[in-house]
Amino acid sequence: MITHLLTNFQHLKRHPYAVWIGFIFIGIALLLLPFITEVTLGRSWVRILDFTLLYIMLALGLNIVVGFTGLLDLGYVAFFAVGAYLYALFASPHFDLHLPFWALLPLGALVTCIFGILLGSPTLRLRGDYLAIVTLGFGEIIRIFLNNLNTPINITNGPQGLNMIDPIKIADFSLNQTHKISSIVLVSVHNYYYLFLILALLIIFISIRLENSRIGRAWMAIREDEVAAECMGINTRNMKLLAFAMGASFGGISGGLFASFQGFVSPESFNLMESIMILCMVVLGGIGHIPGVILGAVLLSVLPEMLRYIGPLEQALFGRVIVDPADLRMLLFGLIMVLIMLLRPAGLWPSSSRRQDLNND
Numbered sequence: 001m002i003t004h005l006l007t008n009f010q011h012l013k014r015h016p017y018a019v020w021i022g023f024i025f026i027g028i029a030l031l032l033l034p035f036i037t038e039v040t041l042g043r044s045w046v047r048i049l050d051f052t053l054l055y056i057m058l059a060l061g062l063n064i065v066v067g068f069t070g071l072l073d074l075g076y077v078a079f080f081a082v083g084a085y086l087y088a089l090f091a092s093p094h095f096d097l098h099l100p101f102w103a104l105l106p107l108g109a110l111v112t113c114i115f116g117i118l119l120g121s122p123t124l125r126l127r128g129d130y131l132a133i134v135t136l137g138f139g140e141i142i143r144i145f146l147n148n149l150n151t152p153i154n155i156t157n158g159p160q161g162l163n164m165i166d167p168i169k170i171a172d173f174s175l176n177q178t179h180k181i182s183s184i185v186l187v188s189v190h191n192y193y194y195l196f197l198i199l200a201l202l203i204i205f206i207s208i209r210l211e212n213s214r215i216g217r218a219w220m221a222i223r224e225d226e227v228a229a230e231c232m233g234i235n236t237r238n239m240k241l242l243a244f245a246m247g248a249s250f251g252g253i254s255g256g257l258f259a260s261f262q263g264f265v266s267p268e269s270f271n272l273m274e275s276i277m278i279l280c281m282v283v284l285g286g287i288g289h290i291p292g293v294i295l296g297a298v299l300l301s302v303l304p305e306m307l308r309y310i311g312p313l314e315q316a317l318f319g320r321v322i323v324d325p326a327d328l329r330m331l332l333f334g335l336i337m338v339l340i341m342l343l344r345p346a347g348l349w350p351s352s353s354r355r356q357d358l359n360n361d
Helices: 002-012 016-040 043-068 077-090 101-123 128-148 188-211 214-224 226-231 236-262 272-285 290-318 325-343 352-360
Strands: 179-181 184-186
Touching: 016 043, 016 188, 043 188, 043 214, 043 236, 043 272, 043 290, 077 101, 077 128, 077 236, 077 272, 101 128, 101 236, 128 272, 188 214, 188 236, 188 290, 214 226, 214 236, 226 236, 272 290, 272 325, 290 325
Parallel strands: none
Antiparallel strands: 179 184
16 A cells, blocks of 8 residues: 555656645645644644654654664764753753743754764764664763753752743744634644744755755765775765764754743653654654655654553453553554564665665665
8 A cells, every 4th residue: 555655656756747736735734734633633632743743853863864874873862852951951940041942942953963073973983783882872871961960060950850941932922822813723732833844844855955965975875885985085984973963953953842842851751762763763764765754753653642542442342451551552563663674674665776775685
């Protein structure tokens, strides 16, 4: 079924008018999606859509490192944490600074970019499992620092986290309040949805431009054969650092948006499982393929939430809960991932080059 849909999409690409009409329909659907979701599924699912857009930004950032450059990063959530805490520290009563979001988001991107370079510098000669272990350790170090930087000087407020974080405010338009435009009522989750959608589209555009640029081709050359790339004159050191920096900046922006949306951050939100989940999004959708990564982020954001209904279903069928819903949810989630990897090892929507490489193997 999925293969048939993707084949039809490839045929549509040959007709430019059909592509533009498709873009228009997709745009209209995205604009109406929160209202349709609220009416059919409830407002809580609009909040899930907001988190889905955040995960799309995170997955595209990790795709630069893992998909384009071929560097396995298991500590990507560290950049997400740095961006979130940077926003929380300077937009909350903790330091009582309350800087505006238009200053904090670029600052978060810059700081996480520096963190990306700091991570990339000592790992330039590492590959495969060794790189994965080092990046995993980096992610855990950041989380432990955030958990313990409350003594002797209280910087992060330790395990208690930071709350009362300022919502994003554009002029007099606060995204945390309900607004009425003509007959359209926009609540908080709607406001954040449209902001996240704009920024997600911007990050998608940047990713596409990077993929088709000289830098993107250099990253892919390093992914395919680093030695051959270096022999062709590519400065592999600088390209790797640039990949870490660009991917980290996307994570920093997403972290700032997460902090403003939640109004609260704590070290528990940035554990290893989050890094693994983001990596699964990249691999599941189609590593190195931007539409595939977006598909993977959407599926792995929505699917676990749908599996929450297992508990009520057990109650309705058997009159009692036989298996704990949380355990069964993770079991089914893992089973689905294993089946997809067995049936489609290149991902649900791989790039044509990767699909061809697997077929040749």
